[in-house]
Amino acid sequence: EADIYQTPRYLVIGTGKKITLECSQTMGHDKMYWYQQDPGMELHLIHYSYGVNSTEKGDLSSESTVSRIRTEHFPLTLESARPSHTSQYLCASSGLAGDTQYFGPGTRLTVL
Amino acid sequence: SQKIEQNSEALNIQEGKTATLTCNYTNYSPAYLQWYRQDPGRGPVFLLLIRENEKEKRKERLKVTFDTTLKQSLFHITASQPADSATYLCALDISGHTGFQKLVFGTGTRLLVSP
Numbered sequence: 001e002a003d004i005y006q007t008p009r010y011l012v013i014g015t016g017k018k019i020t021l022e023c024s025q026t027m028g029h030d031k032m033y034w035y036q037q038d039p040g041m042e043l044h045l046i047h048y049s050y051g052v053n054s055t056e057k058g059d060l061s062s063e064s065t066v067s068r069i070r071t072e073h074f075p076l077t078l079e080s081a082r083p084s085h086t087s088q089y090l091c092a093s094s095g096l097a098g099d100t101q102y103f104g105p106g107t108r109l110t111v112l
Numbered sequence: 113s114q115k116i117e118q119n120s121e122a123l124n125i126q127e128g129k130t131a132t133l134t135c136n137y138t139n140y141s142p143a144y145l146q147w148y149r150q151d152p153g154r155g156p157v158f159l160l161l162i163r164e165n166e167k168e169k170r171k172e173r174l175k176v177t178f179d180t181t182l183k184q185s186l187f188h189i190t191a192s193q194p195a196d197s198a199t200y201l202c203a204l205d206i207s208g209h210t211g212f213q214k215l216v217f218g219t220g221t222r223l224l225v226s227p
Contacts, residue, residue, distance in 0.1 A: 031213065042116075043156070043201075043217040059216075090155050094213050100146065101215060103155030 003027050006091050006104035013081055014112050021076045021107045023091030032074040033101065035090040036060060043090060049074060081111040115139070116218035118202055124224045131192050133221045135185040135202030140216070144205035145178055147187050149198045150220065156201055160187075192225045199223070 004025040013019055025032065030051040035043040035058075045058030049068040063085070064078050074093075078085055088108050092101040117136045125131050135145070144163050148156035162169045162178040162185070169176050175188040189196055199220040207214045 035217075040219065042219045045214070045216075048214075092155070099213065100158035100161065101156075101213065103157070106153070106155050108153070 004091065004093055004102050004104040006089075006107050008107060009105060010108050010110075012110045012112065015080075015082055017081050019078050019081055019109070021089055021091075021109070023074045023076070023104055024072050025074075025093040025102070025104075026072060027093060027095070027102065028071065029093035029095050029102075030071065031094045032068065033092040033094075034058070034064075034066060034074070034076050035092065036062065037088045037090060037106075039088075047076065081109075083111045085109060085111050116202060116204060116216060118200075118218040119221045120219060122222040122224055124226065125192055127193060127225055127227050129192055131189040131196070131223055131225070133187040133200050133202075133223065135187070135218055137183050137202075137204060140183075140204050140206055141180075142204035142206055145176075145185050146203045146205065146215065147174075147176055147185075148201040148203060148217075150201055151198050159200075189223075192223075194225045194227055197223055197225050 007022045032049045034047040036046050037043045044060035046060050046062040047066040049055050055066050064076050066076050088106050090106045091104040094101045146161045147159045150156040160176045162176050173190045177186045199222045201220040202218040203215040
């Protein structure tokens with residue numbers, strides 16, 4: 001069982017609200033990632049981080065932002081949620097290059 | 113264009129048989145290829161990693177092959193069990209030995225093992 005946690009697991013929220021999805025890992029991994037996955041579709045990388053104070057945008061354009069102030073913590077924020085943001089958001093971390101990625105359980109976000 | 117193809121239709125097999133899942137890719141030169149298992153509503157779980165210079169890798173009932181000429185990987189589960197029912201994802205590491213792992217995922221193949 002991977003030591004990577006995401007909260008909340010499920011979130012239903014109205015349009016225009018600001019939300020933060022939490023992701024924490026206790027493995028001391030430098031690299032962390034956020035993916036977006038729609039039902040039956042592939043995972044798309046939206047943000048990643050090499051380490052503290054390092055964040056990069058992924059392949060899929062996203063209106064969300066991330067921060068990496070502590071090694072173990074990689075929160076994702078949406079300033080103004082819209083129905084198009086409805087999706088599953090998966091956080092992951094990895095150690096050495098070529099190592100496996102460890103995924104959290106995901107947050108299923110629904111914006112009404 | 114770059115893409116990864118996995119069987120979009122579910123694979124139905126009987127318990128005890130060998131399941132074979134296919135991953136084909138175009139226009140990538142991956143340093144590594146990984147297979148993950150994903151259960152409904154959960155995050156993917158790593159199963160096996162195979163490097164570009166390896167032909168085959170085994171782990172218990174699992175076997176993966178990697179043919180960089182054909183640009184294909186095959187994933188086998190022998191003596192399949194109902195508990196093996198899940199979606200299996202193929203992921204290419206396209207970081208190119210940069211020191212940062214960048215995975216590109218296929219859509220996955222759903223495996224259903226009947227008792």
